[in-house]
Amino acid sequence: MADQGVNPGRRRFLTATTAVVGGAGAIAAAVPFLASWQPSARAQQAGAPVTVDISKLEPGARLIEQWRGQPVWLIRRTPEQLAALEGEAPRLRDPNSDNLEQQPEYARNMYRSIRPEIAVLIGTCTHLGCSPLFKPELEPQPFDAQWKGGFYCPCHNSRFDMAGRVYQGVPAPTNLKVPPYHFADDNHVVIGVDPQGAA
Ligand code: FES
Numbered sequence: 613m614a615d616q617g618v619n620p621g622r623r624r625f626l627t628a629t630t631a632v633v634g635g636a637g638a639i640a641a642a643v644p645f646l647a648s649w650q651p652s653a654r655a656q657q658a659g660a661p662v663t664v665d666i667s668k669l670e671p672g673a674r675l676i677e678q679w680r681g682q683p684v685w686l687i688r689r690t691p692e693q694l695a696a697l698e699g700e701a702p703r704l705r706d707p708n709s710d711n712l713e714q715q716p717e718y719a720r721n722m723y724r725s726i727r728p729e730i731a732v733l734i735g736t737c738t739h740l741g742c743s744p745l746f747k748p749e750l751e752p753q754p755f756d757a758q759w760k761g762g763f764y765c766p767c768h769n770s771r772f773d774m775a776g777r778v779y780q781g782v783p784a785p786t787n788l789k790v791p792p793y794h795f796a797d798d799n800h801v802v803i804g805v806d807p808q809g810a811a
Contacts, residue, residue, distance in 0.1 A: 661804035663796060666730065674746050676735065679803045683735040683743065684791055686801060693774045694728055696750055696760035703758075704777045706787050714738075715790035718810050724775040724790055732793050732801060733776040735763075739784040742767035748774070763788070 662679045666686055669675055672693070675686040701707035709720045718726055725731050737744050744763035753759040755769060762773040771779040776788030794807035 659804075661802050664801045664803065665799055666801055667799035671729075672748050674748075677803065679791060682791075684803050685731070685733045685735045685746070687731040687733075687746075687748075687774070689723075689729050689731055689774055692750060693748065693761050694723065697722055697773060697775055700760060700773050700777070703779055704773065705780050705785075707777060709777075709787060711786050713789075714787045716792055716806060716810065718807060719790040722775065724777065724787070726793070726795065726807065730801070731775065732790060732803065734789040734791055736789070737765040737767065737770055737784055738778065738786045738788060739765065739768055739770050739782075744770070744772060744788075 659680055662677055662684075664675065664677050664686055666675065666688065669686060669688045671688050671690045673688060677684045677686065706714075707722075709715055709724060712720075715724055719732075723731070724733075735743055742765050744765040747753060747759065747764050748761045749759070750761050751759060753764070755764055756771055756779075760773065762771060763776065764771055765784065768783045770782040770784035772784070772788055773779070776790070778784045778787050791803055792806045793801055793803045794805055794810075796802050
């Protein structure tokens with residue numbers, strides 16, 4: 613028999629030692645795996661919320677911030693620009709933000725924003741990702757004789773109004789995206805976090 617001559621007490625000791633060493637080895641092997649699985653500090657930073665001070669943002673002006681590697685536009689719209697949004701619906705592809713992918717529920721309104729005057733938009737054309745130009749003037753443009761202010765993408769002539777809503781007859785299929793955001797106070801917008809209690 614294989615057990616002949618083996619002290620049973622010593623065999624138990626050896627078995628236990630092997631199990632402990634095996635367990636330690638498994639833990640040692642798992643540590644590098646866990647370390648590589650954790651997002652790096654840089655990756656965490658890249659996905660972190662960004663707080664923007666809008667106290668110096670003038671009416672009609674735009675600030676550009678970076679969030680998750682994307683440009684985010686913050687614009688303080690004038691009363692004239694806000695009023696112009698009301699008449700644009702017949703020329704737009706998705707005036708009521710029916711495409712739910714393009715904005716959080718709390719930005720699903722005519723202004724596509726929490727506060728009417730402050731627009732927060734991802735500044736990437738929804739066609740092929742160019743950066744549209746900011747054209748806030750309410751006056752005829754070479755690319756649109758009825759222009760009421762908005763964004764013009766020169767790559768393939770897509771147009772968006774001052775709420776980032778796409779016009780009909782252009783290659784961009786959807787409205788510009790609205791990122792998750794909320795107001796920490798009157799002058800600070802936090803990009804990347806929904807308002808408390810938002811669905
Ligand atoms: S990328 Fe903007 S129109 Fe094509």
